[in-house]
Amino acid sequence: MKELLWLIVALPFSGALILALAGRKLSRLTCSIIGVGTVSLSAGLTILAGLDFMGNNPTGKPYLQVLWRWIDVGGLSPDIAFHLDAVSLTFIFVITFVGALIHLYSAQFMWKEDGFSRFFTYMNLFIGFMLVLVLADNLLLLYLGWEGVGLCSYLLIGFWYKNPDNGYAARKAFIVTRVGDTALAIGLFILFMTFHSLNIREILNAAPGTWGIGSGIAVAVALLLLGGAVGKSAQLPLQTWLPDAMAGPSPVSALIHAATMVTAGVYLIARTHVLFELAPIVQTTVAVIGAATLLIAGFSALNQHDIKRVLAYSTISQIGYMFLALGVGAWSAAIFHFMIHAFFKALLFLGAGAVIWVLNDEHNMFKMGGLRKKLPVVFWTFLIASGSLAALPLITAGYFSKDKIIWLAYVGDKGSVVLWLAALIGAFITALYTFRMVFLTFFGTTKAEPSARPGTGMVIPMLILAFFSFAAGYIELPENMGHVVLFSGFIEKTLPATATIHLGNSTELVFQLIAGLAAISGLFVAYKYYFNKPYPAAVPERNALQNFFFNGWDFDFVYDKMIVTPIVFLSRIDKDDFVDLFYKGLASLARALNIVLSASQNGRVRWYAMVIAIGAILTLTLIFYP
Structure with missing residues (x-):
């Protein structure tokens, strides 16, 4: 059954494609059957593939399924390939099994909402990208899934987009996680420049022989990977997006917080554990970040009155426990x-x-x-x-x-x-x-x-x-x-x-x-x-300390004063600099030419015929001119 690994990934994507193309023409019942059914089939195949993998593979040897060559340029030749082992099997089981239950719940919860088919399109797409992330055989394919879940989180958090606050929460999640994603992308560049490959197994096998324990390059790469992980998993200092992500429907919160996006950082560190073991100071940093996050988020949860925000801070805290475990090598x-x-x-x-x-x-x-x-x-x-x-x-x-x-x-x-x-x-x-x-x-x-x-x-x-x-x-x-x-x-x-x-x-x-x-x-x-x-x-009434905890230790306030306000100020100064004059000139030229050309389109057929005749005469003259 593990030979059907590709189908586990393909089913949620196929459901998303059908709903995206035909969802508006389908009944709500049909949309829910497609949305719930494709993810449920994926969960069933995952269980069968898992039983096959565990029953016929007592040593736990990884299973590799190569579908096709993705890119082959400049020494970079990653495949669309899926890697199944104990870790990825655990993750895809949770993603599909819990995801299927959330989809089933959503069918009734969202039944009366506008955009019913759109909701299941996004949910299926989310599941599909998360499966790509955890099954990827190489870091470039992992990064595709990584960015895919970021996009889907934006779409789902802002699902009720007519409320401006929901749009703000979606943009905040997208922008804050992009900070970590940028660090991860730089880390991937360094890995490729060093190992001439982004294949995860090749990098993990070669790294101990290439870098010494505690070497500067190993520390830099591990820090960059950690940057990506803290962004996706909402750990210090990039945890501020997650409480606001409660703007999305409750099934979205369940999917993001329990089975998909916020656990991506945990998976990334576990999957690249060799690189963190080569950088002990960074691995210790992982533990410290986890310990600090679980306490900070816990105090914030204790002072919330919105039931979903309590659970949001709880998620940040519990992932802090996972980071703590990763940091101590557990x-x-x-x-x-x-x-x-x-x-x-x-x-x-x-x-x-x-x-x-x-x-x-x-x-x-x-x-x-x-x-x-x-x-x-x-x-x-x-x-x-x-x-x-x-x-x-x-x-x-x-x-x-x-x-x-x-x-x-x-x-x-x-x-x-x-x-x-x-x-x-x-x-x-x-x-x-x-x-x-x-x-x-x-x-x-x-x-x-x-x-x-x-x-x-x-x-x-x-x-x-x-x-x-x-x-x-x-x-x-x-x-x-x-x-x-x-x-x-x-x-x-x-x-x-x-x-x-x-x-x-x-x-x-x-x-x-x-x-x-x-x-x-x-x-x-x-x-x-x-x-x-x-x-x-x-x-409830709160004192100053409780308000401090309620506001998430005022991280948003600090970031606004230290980062957002200065950038906006400099942007306003810079918006009319000399560099823009060239592009404004091009725009003005294009606009002037458009005016000239549009003037010739006056709707008078006699003028069109005359222009065609003149053009024909000029063309013939050029052809027969000696």
């Missing part, structure tokens, strides 16, 4: 948390979307409350996902993935007490803002009555994701809980195992108890301050 732990995070974060966004949907587009948690009994399925599934996000001990999948990162942040050979403390404090804050969200939304007095109930198309994806948010963690258990290593054993066929300082099972138990206590403490504090409390149905 490669499989980072990928494991990526997968588990996709399940529970998609469910949280779908649950939040259902609440917003039935409350007529209300986002403010302080205007909700009392929905526990009115929306029981939404409540229980949302509660399971919240427990997983908060990493409640033993009973949620998120506990096993996050606890492993916290543990390895200390015991890994690249870990430290400082990184461990950051991860531990982040766990407390995560549980606090998560259950603050749960108590404000589903408990207390009812402030708004639901106007509808989610239908089967919305409920089924939530139930499936709830199961995985609870049970998926049991495929990877620590030594003192049965030592199940199904996931890490699979991933480590492609990525290196984490080097650790072995401290014994008893020590690990102590750290597990501390991490579990942090999560439970966060839940208890949230219960004390937010459970059934009579908060007014309005935006």
